[in-house]
Amino acid sequence: MIEMKVAGIALEAASRSPFILLKDSSERRALPIFIGQEQARSIISALEKHYPPRPLTHDLIANIFDSWDLNLEKVIIHSLRDNTFYAVLCLQKGEVKKEIDCRPSDAVAIALRTDCPIWVMEEVIADASIPVDRDADDAEREAFKEFVSDLSPEELIKRGGYKQH
Known part of the structure; x- marks a missing residue:
């Protein structure tokens, strides 16, 4: 909610x-x-x-x-x-x-x-x-895409607090 x-x-x-x-x-x-x-x-x-x-x-x-x-x-x-x-x-x-x-x-x-x-x-x-601030929505979407594109599986595991075996 x-x-x-x-x-x-x-x-x-x-x-x-x-x-x-x-x-x-x-x-x-x-x-x-x-x-x-x-x-x-x-x-x-x-x-x-x-x-x-x-x-x-x-x-x-x-x-x-x-x-x-x-x-x-x-x-x-x-x-x-x-x-x-x-x-x-x-x-x-x-x-x-x-x-x-x-x-x-x-x-x-x-x-x-x-x-x-x-x-x-x-x-x-x-x-x-209805969206009120499309520019902010677009900027957030682009920032997320950039974050994900730079993220390696190893980094994801590290950020998630998991230990590699």
């Missing part, structure tokens, strides 16, 4: 549909997830630390967690099937842990309100992410 942060909300140019943009810590990969208008407003509100006078749904859920001493340990975006992302809320109360199925947009909106980390499975990132 890779921890990701919300980079923001954007609109797809042709359809004007909103999407969340998640980025990894190196900011080399970005994961766009299309969401509804209401979820976009809720996420923007949390990002801007703007809270309505009366709690809306995601605020209410965060308040319930707080009132019942439920700890939202993390949210996990765990799969992508038929262009639909799937997520779970990982809750803990004392020794009891539960995973609750939810939409990624709701998971992100709640995570932002509870300062909870957002994790994405590697397979999802491999299937749906």
Whole structure:
């Protein structure tokens, strides 16, 4: 799993549909997830630390967690099937842990309100992410090729800590 942060909300140019943009810590990969208008407003509100006078749904859920001493340990975006992302809320109360199925947009909106980390499975990132820094990716690939081309079997054995017989 890779921890990701919300980079923001954007609109797809042709359809004007909103999407969340998640980025990894190196900011080399970005994961766009299309969401509804209401979820976009809720996420923007949390990002801007703007809270309505009366709690809306995601605020209410965060308040319930707080009132019942439920700890939202993390949210996990765990799969992508038929262009639909799937997520779970990982809750803990004392020794009891539960995973609750939810939409990624709701998971992100709640995570932002509870300062909870957002994790994405590697397979999802491999299937749906977009490169952000192609130059850095190319440079890393070239450096690896150079490293491997200069590596002898003896050097590989030595670096691996194995003894030759």
